[in-house]
Amino acid sequence: MPPTMIALFGGAGPDWATRQVPVPQPGPGQIVVRARSVALNNADASMLTAADPTSGGTGKEYQAGYEFAGEVTAVGDDVTTPAVGDRVMGTTPGSFAQYVLADHRHVLPVPDHLDYDVACALPTGLLTEHGALMTGGFRAGQSVLITGATSSIGLIGVQIAKALGAGQVIATTRSAAKHDLLKRAGADKVLVAGEQDPVGAVLDATGGKGVDVVLDHVGGPTFAACLPATHVDGAVVNIGRLDTTESTIDLDALSYRHLRVTGVSFGFTRPAELGAVITAAGEQLLPAVADGRVRPRIDTTLTFDTATRAAERLRSHQAHGKIVLIVP
Numbered sequence: 468m469p470p471t472m473i474a475l476f477g478g479a480g481p482d483w484a485t486r487q488v489p490v491p492q493p494g495p496g497q498i499v500v501r502a503r504s505v506a507l508n509n510a511d512a513s514m515l516t517a518a519d520p521t522s523g524g525t526g527k528e529y530q531a532g533y534e535f536a537g538e539v540t541a542v543g544d545d546v547t548t549p550a551v552g553d554r555v556m557g558t559t560p561g562s563f564a565q566y567v568l569a570d571h572r573h574v575l576p577v578p579d580h581l582d583y584d585v586a587c588a589l590p591t592g593l594l595t596e597h598g599a600l601m602t603g604g605f606r607a608g609q610s611v612l613i614t615g616a617t618s619s620i621g622l623i624g625v626q627i628a629k630a631l632g633a634g635q636v637i638a639t640t641r642s643a644a645k646h647d648l649l650k651r652a653g654a655d656k657v658l659v660a661g662e663q664d665p666v667g668a669v670l671d672a673t674g675g676k677g678v679d680v681v682l683d684h685v686g687g688p689t690f691a692a693c694l695p696a697t698h699v700d701g702a703v704v705n706i707g708r709l710d711t712t713e714s715t716i717d718l719d720a721l722s723y724r725h726l727r728v729t730g731v732s733f734g735f736t737r738p739a740e741l742g743a744v745i746t747a748a749g750e751q752l753l754p755a756v757a758d759g760r761v762r763p764r765i766d767t768t769l770t771f772d773t774a775t776r777a778a779e780r781l782r783s784h785q786a787h788g789k790i791v792l793i794v795p
Contacts (some may be wrong), residue, residue: 468499468539475774478528480519482775484564488530488748491568493543498574500555503583505788506534506763508591509707510782512736528673532563533734536577536587537794540577545612546571556586558594558734558745563771565794572742575749578757587629588763588789590745590757596682597748599731600628603680603702607632610673610697613654615684617645619789622652622764624682630755637672639665639689640783646681648764648787660689669696677701677724687711693721694728702727764788773794 468723472490473482493499495592511531539549541561549555556613557574559567575593611628615621616638629638638654640646641661649657658668670677676770677698683690685725693703694716703726721728733744755761766788769777776792 468501468566472565474490474561475531475771475775476528477515477531478520478524478526480508480521481515481519482778482788483515483531484681485771486530488564490566493541493546493568493773494561496541496571497542497543497545498549498555498569498571500535500537500557500569500574502535502537502562502567502587502794504536504587505563505792505794506588506591507646507777507781508533512778515778530561530564532561534558534587534590535562535567535569537567537581540566543700545556549574549576553723554583554586556583556590558590563679563774563792566737570738570742572738573745575745578753579632581756583766583794585763585765588619588765588791589623591749592620592763593627593752593761594733594741594745595620595731596624596627597752598690598733598744599624599682599706600631601747602678602729602731603704604683604727605633607633608634609679610635610637610698612639612678612681612693613635613692614639614667614681614689615707616640616654617642617787618651618707618709619763619766619786620682620706621682621684622788623761624684624759625649625652625654627755628682630760631751635673635678637669637678639685645787651795652764653725654737665689665692666696673698680695682706685709686713690714691716696726697724697726699724700726701727704728705730721787749758766790768793 554577555574684707686708
């Protein structure tokens with residue numbers, strides 16, 4: 468490995484800046500990956516804003532990024548898998564760099580014939596949506612409601628639910644124009660927010676029973692509406708807050724239906740727990756990734772030289788899927 472590398476840093480302004488920094492060396496339990504492609508997440512935009520000194524941010528510089536794919540170039544002590552030369556995709560802070568230092572438990576093998584610019588857009592979606600389904604106690608044959616399903620990880624959630632044998636997948640979107648996109652992803656029924664009563668529509672679609680598991684990416688009033696649309700003894704799992712972080716719920720809907728309500732944020736999970744979530748997702752989903760049943764939707768592919776355009780696209784909230792950067 469060379470002594471230095473290119474990385475993208477936030478904290479110097481509204482966009483990422485290129486820096487030449489030392490190549491990391493692995494410690495015990497760590498690996499170094501020569502990244503070939505990296506993917507943007509919503510958190511990247513909020514972190515840029517929070518650190519931007521030109522708009523009241525902290526001005527604290529940080530190495531950006533969370534998702535990557537490439538080849539293992541070095542391993543630390545106590546690492547038996549993966550091995551040097553293995554193709555992997557994973558998640559770790561500071562992944563927008565030519566060489567990425569990661570916990571060996573936080574990567575998955577890249578299936579043969581899967582390109583890096585596709586693989587890098589998978590880890591967050593796989594671990595988050597699969598982890599949320601497992602948290603909700605999902606079993607094959609059950610019905611699943613996915614709100615905000617046209618978000619990049621919501622689309623993966625629809626595919627995962629179908630790949631794991633969901634009996635019915637109901638997906639919501641704010642745009643009628645995205646109906647066909649969700650149907651292609653595998654949704655059995657698509658509800659357009661604002662055009663239909665969400666509770667009534669879900670109950671109608673499930674014979675009045677409600678769904679067994681909800682994956683909510685929206686929060687706010689949508690989260691509250693999920694409760695009376697959930698079957699007795701069902702589960703509502705909040706993943707994201709695309710709307711607002713506050714919600715006023717009907718406690719009768721919660722109590723009379725004996726619901727389990729849980730929130731997940733695997734990015735803030737302890738390393739061993741995150742490793743377990745990633746391992747479980749890989750064991751159940753890599754075959755579906757390999758045969759194409761689970762694929763991320765790629766909105767835009769750019770380079771480090773055009774990372775400003777990538778950030779603008781992310782902040783516009785107009786992206787239909789993941790934004791990917793090719794690493795130089």
